[in-house]
Amino acid sequence: MRANHLQDIAVLFFANSAMEDARQKKFFGEPSLFKALSEQTLKTIKASGLPFFHFSDTEQKGANFGERFAHAIQAIIELGFSKVITVGNDSPNLSKQHIDKAALQLSQGNSVVGPSKDGGCYLIGIHASDFHMEDFVALPWQTSSLRKALNLFILAKGRSVRQLNLLDDIDSISDLKRLSNFVRQVGLKLLQLFSNICSTTKHVFEIDFLSSQLHFSNIPFNKGSPLGFAASRIQ
Template structure:
């Protein structure tokens, strides 16, 4: 059995199915372009870590779209389950049959970096579970050494996702550690915050996202 795997959990960028909470602020086409930029930048940031990667993709859209974005021969795993929690659990369950440690990350996090993931795997050396929060009360990363379906049996798309998951972990008497906090890009305020961060710190490595965000902000008066 191999030691480590990163599960990159993402939607296939598809009109009307991607970044829908941003559609009233941008438009459907820009939402697809934004998600595409996120995927490119996240993958570029993690592909050279020396850790194997599984792309866990949504059940809508054409897989060819995702293959064209990533542009490399890699393991693609279709998401299966009735809700987000079950889909994440199934991806982790699949991975833990082949790897000792699995860390799952989302795709709405263009600011995620290698350090965020390295810290997560470091935590797993001494803890059962690692979980890394987002500023909106959710989490963008969860990792473990043994699968446990109960951890994913919570209400999603709420501001209490992180806290409810911690409660589940605690009730199961599992040890855990918290990783770095990150910005999850879901709505207009998140987008504007992303623009602000990228303008302040030119060293952040997400060139596709940076270019697109700047183009949007420069060309459209309504985003000012």
């Protein structure tokens, strides 16, 4: 049974369907990556033991991202939860520990921001009493200035903000290349998908077994990716 101080916390998994993500992010119509990312994120959320709600593009409502996101948070608050942790599916290094830390900080009266390297956030922990639909929608969503604006939004409510560690997220092919430099953290299933997608952009992977890191080479792609052969050797 969950501790009493966590009873009023829910997780919002705000992520489109794999097909819609692939369409919006123009990953060459490749939905398998986003399907795998969503499956991994859901597994992480379930491990936290907190109640969660998945709002995909079929459940979202609103004219833009800010409106759709705000309506999803409001829907969870209206169910009686006084604290909401939000995550998406584009941060493959999100862990149960991130969610646990966010829940603990919320239970202690703080708000939480998990910053991503592009200036956005991979996780937000917010109190229902601080949530105001119009102000929340007005934040500069999907821009590099979001994190700063969100921190100011929370501080203006008189609430302390606790920062989690910085993570990468996936919004472009270049993000895939950068994340693929960290074999151990990303996981082999996602790594193989990264390889398949990036190979269509005329790049190949070169694997350095001593450092367990991947390096991109800008030579023309003309053979099957070496990753399938090499992956079984990475511990």
